[in-house]
Amino acid sequence: MAKREYPLERTRNIGIMAHIDAGKTTTTERILYYTGKIHKIGETHDGASQMDFMEQEKERGITIQSAATTAVWHGFFDQFEKTPYRVNIIDTPGHVDFTIEVERALRVLDGAVAVLDGAAGVEPQTETVWRQATTYDVPRIVFVNKMDKMGADFQMSVDSIHERLQVNAEAIQWPIGAEDDFEAVIDLITQEAYYPVDDLGEKWEPRDIPAELKDLAEEKRNTLIEAVADVDDDLMEKYLEGEDISIEELKAAIRRATLALQFYPVLAGSAYKDKGVQMMLDAVVDYLPGPLDVKPYIANDPKTGEEVDLIADDNKSFAALAFKIMTDPFVGRLTFMRVYTGTLKSGSYVQNTSSDTRERVGRLLQMHATSRTEIEEVFSGDIAAAIGLKNTTTGDSLTSVDNQLVLESMEFPEPVIELAIEPKTKADQDKLSNAIQKLAEEDPSFRATTNPETGDTLIAGMGELQLDIMVDRMRREFNVEATVGAPQVAYREAFTKTVQARGFFKRQSGGKGQYGDVYIEFSPNEEGAGFEFDDAIVGGVVPREYIPSVE
Numbered sequence: 001m002a003k004r005e006y007p008l009e010r011t012r013n014i015g016i017m018a019h020i021d022a023g024k025t026t027t028t029e030r031i032l033y034y035t036g037k038i039h040k041i042g043e044t045h046d047g048a049s050q051m052d053f054m055e056q057e058k059e060r061g062i063t064i065q066s067a068a069t070t071a072v073w074h075g076f077f078d079q080f081e082k083t084p085y086r087v088n089i090i091d092t093p094g095h096v097d098f099t100i101e102v103e104r105a106l107r108v109l110d111g112a113v114a115v116l117d118g119a120a121g122v123e124p125q126t127e128t129v130w131r132q133a134t135t136y137d138v139p140r141i142v143f144v145n146k147m148d149k150m151g152a153d154f155q156m157s158v159d160s161i162h163e164r165l166q167v168n169a170e171a172i173q174w175p176i177g178a179e180d181d182f183e184a185v186i187d188l189i190t191q192e193a194y195y196p197v198d199d200l201g202e203k204w205e206p207r208d209i210p211a212e213l214k215d216l217a218e219e220k221r222n223t224l225i226e227a228v229a230d231v232d233d234d235l236m237e238k239y240l241e242g243e244d245i246s247i248e249e250l251k252a253a254i255r256r257a258t259l260a261l262q263f264y265p266v267l268a269g270s271a272y273k274d275k276g277v278q279m280m281l282d283a284v285v286d287y288l289p290g291p292l293d294v295k296p297y298i299a300n301d302p303k304t305g306e307e308v309d310l311i312a313d314d315n316k317s318f319a320a321l322a323f324k325i326m327t328d329p330f331v332g333r334l335t336f337m338r339v340y341t342g343t344l345k346s347g348s349y350v351q352n353t354s355s356d357t358r359e360r361v362g363r364l365l366q367m368h369a370t371s372r373t374e375i376e377e378v379f380s381g382d383i384a385a386a387i388g389l390k391n392t393t394t395g396d397s398l399t400s401v402d403n404q405l406v407l408e409s410m411e412f413p414e415p416v417i418e419l420a421i422e423p424k425t426k427a428d429q430d431k432l433s434n435a436i437q438k439l440a441e442e443d444p445s446f447r448a449t450t451n452p453e454t455g456d457t458l459i460a461g462m463g464e465l466q467l468d469i470m471v472d473r474m475r476r477e478f479n480v481e482a483t484v485g486a487p488q489v490a491y492r493e494a495f496t497k498t499v500q501a502r503g504f505f506k507r508q509s510g511g512k513g514q515y516g517d518v519y520i521e522f523s524p525n526e527e528g529a530g531f532e533f534d535d536a537i538v539g540g541v542v543p544r545e546y547i548p549s550v551e
């Protein structure tokens with residue numbers, strides 16, 4: 001049996017979430033650089049980004065794929081050199097068109113870093129992803145990036161968290177200077193300033209806090225203590241008794257409050273100028289949860305109908321969630337999975353309890369920024385990519401053959417935009433069908449349907465950019481030649497808005513293989529609005545002509 005390299009307490013599965021352009025990609029690259037996997041820092045918009053390896057991403061300079069990258073963190077001062085931390089970074093896209101990808105990532109990570117633009121504070125998409133993270137109970141720290149940018153204002157950024165996100169968040173660091181003068185970072189907990197001593201910002205040294213910032217740093221430490229004490233009884237007791245609060249006590253209280261989603265530590269930095277990222281990694285280790293610190297993932301035992309809590313434990317039987325399918329140029333179809341409990345060896349069989357098929361795992365890989373390693377076994381709490389799973393799609397449960405469980409699955413929202421796509425030739429029609437099937441397996445928010453009036457194929461998704469990229473991928477990866485119509489707001493959206501506002505029914509998305517069919521649960525209609533259904537229709541296919549044009 002292979003040996004577990006990292007104990008669960010030293011494992012972090014994190015995501016980096018942000019409004020587009022806040023610096024998620026740059027921050028991720030710096031993380032990969034400092035964790036020793038990248039030796040050259042690439043600029044996103046030059047197309048040299050390490051995480052984005054798909055062509056479209058390079059051309060557009062945005063991140064789409066939700067790949068997971070495994071890194072190792074030795075600590076800002078190499079304090080974990082002997083017993084480092086494993087940090088798996090689950091890539092979450094920044095563009096609002098891909099919120100579905102964000103949701104999916106949030107399902108499988110334990111904690112997140114929210115990156116803000118220090119000149120903009122909380123932005124609309126920050127609010128969107130923040131809300132999603134709250135839905136999934138994901139503890140977070142906030143990294144106020146771009147402190148070197150014109151207009152950067154740390155206090156404004158902290159205030160914007162209070163105002164727009166309405167949460168208990170306070171600074172654990174304070175920047176020294178801003179814009180061109182952003183120089184260094186004060187650790188409010190230790191009351192020490194850290195200054196970079198080389199150009200790449202790799203080595204830092206502690207110094208006294210500059211005299212003119214001493215009062216501010218002390219005041220901000222008190223603000224921090226009060227905010228944490230407010231939600232942590234132990235700290236409150238000490239605080240009320242007027243006792244000195246040690247560095248360790250304060251850090252432990254911040255950790256408890258952050259894990260309990262009662263507090264959000266805020267940090268300052270500039271990924272671009274190589275400042276603050278290593279300290280942020282220390283905060284990931286200090287304050288974000290490991291797999292044992294989060295509430296158990298829920299599964300269902302189909303034999304007994306009972307709920308089972310999945311707690312990370314190598315001695316239990318294997319249970320994992322397939323959260324991403326990717327086609328890799330070198331090895332083909334990759335199924336990324338988060339292992340909730342048990343272990344899985346390459347070459348063994350798993351039960352896909354979502355599709356009720358048994359599949360063999362050919363090989364297991366772990367992805368690093370610039371390399372990949374083949375592993376013999378993946379352990380509980382970890383993430384790996386399997387080669388050889390042909391019938392597994394995003395959101396499927398993978399469990400041991402002997403102890404089959406169905407994991408609480410992901411929900412995929414209805415598409416909001418659609419466009420007609422017409423293949424040039426008959427051969428293209430077949431290629432198109434194949435492409436649609438493959439792409440929908442990778443991304444369940446992407447669907448196709450047929451317009452009953454014209455017979456046209458319609459593809460539908462969460463946004464224009466997503467559909468653009470899908471059409472582009474059809475051409476590049478599947479050689480589909482087709483003409484494409486103008487994007488239309490999917491009829492379902494207009495429909496939903498009106499009807500949901502009246503609280504008539506709950507919609508559910510179509511199951512596998514029924515792309516585009518709309519499954520609707522109706523409650524008995526009292527008010528009309530064009531329906532005459534007496535009984536609830538659950539899981540029925542509703543033909544397009546039944547979709548009313550209600551205002």
Ligand code: GDP
Pocket residue numbers: 018019020021022023024025026027044045061062063094145146147148149269270271272273
């Ligand atoms: P993403 O869309 O959130 O992934 O953002 P990117 O990492 O692609 O960054 C968007 C733009 O902001 C790029 O031009 C970066 O070079 C720039 N950027 C990222 N981090 C910083 C920073 O700390 N300071 C400044 N001034 N610019 C930054």
